[in-house]
Amino acid sequence: MTDWTGVRDRVLALAAVPGSDKVFGARAHGFALDATLTAAEVADLQAWLDVDLPEDYRSFLLHVGAGGAGPAYGILPVRREGSAGWHWVGELIEEVEPGMFAEVFPGGADPVATVGILGERPLEEEFDDPADLDAALEAWEERLGEVQYDPRRTAGALCLCDEGCGLMVWLVVTGSERGRMWRDPRCNGTDLHPMRDTDGLPLDFASWYLGWLTTTEAACGLDR
Structure with missing residues (x-):
């Protein structure tokens, strides 16, 4: 079990440290x-997702907060919007149906779809009119985006963090990668990949968050 004792106070205290901004x-x-979620709220969230959340993220919701301060621009807060169910505030990804969270996370690229669409990129020598080339490239880029950002690519994962400029971070909740963090740089033309610590080991939510907190405290002169 992850021990979150004192973590909420440590995070909140950083706001008063000169230069922390x-x-x-x-x-x-x-x-x-x-605010933290109640046990009943977490149970309702899990029922809505149809998954059991990884222990470290579940206990974070109960003992630290439902979102806010964290790596990069913070943890996207999870809130219930009446009959609309739960959602992560600020999520930039296309909305998906709740049932998709219970599907197995595929991990990485879909090589068949990705290679296929990349091989269809219009070539300059195929067009006499630059306007026709531009139109073809625009249509191709739209199809590429549909392949790259197919919601099935991130089934079984929660979008938890915005790193800026379209870069996102996901927590896998279903499948062999359950409990691990994945970075999403698809906006740069590269693909989702697992996040790792300095020793090359996969990062879980607690290691990712507590690593950020320790590094931030050190940057603010609060070495523990």
Whole structure:
């Protein structure tokens, strides 16, 4: 079990440290945290998702907060919007149906679809009119985006963090990668990949979040 004792207070205390606003993303979240969720709310969230959340993220919701201060621009807060169900506030990804969270996370690229669409890129020598080339490239880029951002690519994962410029971070909740963090740089033309620590080991939610907290405290002169 992850021990979150004192973590909420440590995070909130950073707001009062001179210069802490210079930490990347701090001006967005201000080292503020949403209120924690109750056990009943977490149970309702899991029922809505139709998955059991990884223990470290589940206990974070119960003992630290439902979102707010964290790596980059912070943890996207999860909230219930009446009959509309739960959602992560600020999520940039296309909305998906709740049942998709219970599907197995595929991980990485779909090589057949990706290679196929990349091989269809219009070539300059195939067009006499630059306007026709531009139109073809625009249509191709739209199809590429549909392949890259197919919601099935991130089935079984929660979008938890905005790193800026379209870069996102996901927590896998279903499948062999359950409990691990994945970075999403598809906006740069590369693909989703697992996040790892300095020893090359996969990062889980607790390691990712507590690593950020320790590094941030050190940057603010609060070495523990």
